[in-house]
Amino acid sequence: MIGGAFMGNTVTGERTTNPVGQVVPEVHAKNEINPAVLRRADELFERPGGNTLHEVTEAYQGALISQLNRVSAGVGSETNPIYKAAHSAATEQSGEIRSRYLDRMGFPTPGMLPGVIQGAEFYAVDAQGRERPIMRIMQ
Known part of the structure; x- marks a missing residue:
């Protein structure tokens, strides 16, 4: 996981009442975030909190979809239709966070x-096409 990840959700056997008074299945949504990476990316794109908001709304949208369909969702992937729909319905990310692997000398x-x-x-790529570092991790 780079900055945030859709970790799926679970439709429980419990029932709850939604804001409009309907009795619906309870859903436990899970997303993980790396606050340091998201904060740095938000600073680069001048949208404080934008990436964290995206992750929260992505989990929420996934839970709504699972609640409606009564089907739990697995972790996010290109083959997971609940994740793809939730990601599209979530608030926009501040900007794309990219990654690359490094050898022992620190070269890609x-x-x-x-x-x-x-x-x-x-790293992120700014509006001028420049790479802007976010974080580097070496063993």
């Missing part, structure tokens, strides 16, 4: 190479 690797990867760096 051409992909995920077992035994070669010793770290990662996260």
Whole structure:
């Protein structure tokens, strides 16, 4: 996970009343965030709290979909239709956070190479196309 991740939800056997008075299934939504990465990205894009708000509303939208369909959702992926719909319905992210893997010397690797990867760096690309560092992690 770079900045935030849709970790799915669980439709429980419990019932609850929604704001309009309907009795509906209770859903426990889960998203994870890395506050340091999200804060730095928000600063770069001049939208304080924007990425955290996206993660919260993504979890909420996923829970609404699962509540309506009465189907729990797995973790976010391109093949998970609940995640894809929730991601689209959530508030817009402040901006894209990108990542790349690094070798032991700190140079980018051409992909995920077992035994070669010793770290990662996260960055954003600003409106002028410049890479702006967010965080670097080395073993």
